[in-house]
Amino acid sequence: MSTPIDISEDGGVRYLHFGSEWVQGAMRIRRPNALELAYTREMMAGLLLRDAEEWPRTALVIGLGAASLTRFLHHHCPQTRTQVVEIEARVVAAARQFFKLPDEDERLAVHVGDGVRYVMETERKFDLILVDGFDRNARAGALDTAPFYAAARARLSEQGLMSVNLFGRSRGFRSSVDRIITAFDDRAIAFPSCDSGNVVAFGAAGDRIDIPVAELRDRARTLKEKTGLDLGPTVTRLEQAGSLPGGRLIL
Template sequence: MNPPIDISEQAGVRYLHFGSDWIQGAMRIRRPHALELAYTREMMAGLLLRDGLAADGGRWPRKVLIIGLGAASLARFVHHHLPQARIRVVEIAPAVVAAARQFFKLPAEDARFSIHLGCGAQYVLERDETWDYILVDGYDRNARAGALDTLPFHQALHARLSEHGLMAANLFGRARGYKASLERIVHASGGRAVAFPSCDSGNVVAFAAAGEPVERSMDELRLRARQLKEETGLDLGPTVTRLEQSGTLPGAHLRL
């Protein structure tokens, strides 16, 4: 499965396309480890929720699974800013991996970073390995998620989360909106899921948790956002503000 690959550049940003004007990923050439697109920044908001220890006593997350490579934005960010993390990327299209290597500074494979070529749903369904953070962002050229938007996939995904596990999924572009997709995630996680308010691009990022409960007040979220910005340059202040203004958090606490 190889979609048509097109590369464009504008105002210092390089874009990935699958044979259309639709943007599948982006990288600011002078800041390759930053997250250029708003929804990719939001997908890292799990760092607001789990800022403590991983299951083995090290910093969280220790193991990260990324389903869907795109322009390698999430892979570059995690590889550069979370040196404690071991990362596995699952990508179905060899041409996407080749483009990421040639144009988007894909990290070299080693003991810490690896790429599996194949279907993300099949990978999760067939393997027992657990992960601290699973990031799901897989779409075809028509913005369809296919097997990555099914209840069996999300049930298997939830079973692969560690005792400190979190999952983040980009729900943008799915047929008939994101609500049916979110319902599958909520069902698979036993209700331990939330969709963050839509960011400027229209993307909706959903989070689900397993194991240790998550509870964060708005003050705690703001403090952690400031720390993350200082540590990594990742600005999740707008995300926290949208959460607060949405009025969707009971008692102004995020609980998962």
């Protein structure tokens, strides 16, 4: 049976649902290129960890949803070529009709297919891989497995980062983080849970990341001025959670 796709609106925000109360994506109608949901903002925290003027050159988005991450990259990161992989053609159609998915061009390609298979079979390398794929019951399936995470790491460049949306209040949350830590040889970090219960985890490949917290704050201010994306609160939460030992983010 195919998954129902529902659209709702409240307070100037349009939401995507897959036949349940779970919000699969959101867009503020008057600010379509902003990231409305907190976890989507944190998924872009890689912009604090690499040189945001040059990085990412290439991005892979697995799970289109309401196209929030895709719109943000296309609008605010003109240096980036983005490949989207979405398993459900009707989600792509809904994103085009209701969520201002940009037209495909030399900087954006959309492929309807299985994200796990794509990562396993492609020979392309990406600076950034964003994984945000769930079914109507908020299950990630094969996207949350050791073979997938290992394959994703192999597809990262020397500047590569993987960012994954996890449901922090689900029973499998710690197991998911452990799988990422193992696949990335301990070069991984899980951000403290958002109010929604989502947890964003990062895995790093290639060049070592070692950034003092003061520089993280400077980068967050610059990013906010440039794009409107405010990751200052994320840096504060990382500090409060003890995730920056010695006042540095090391990954």
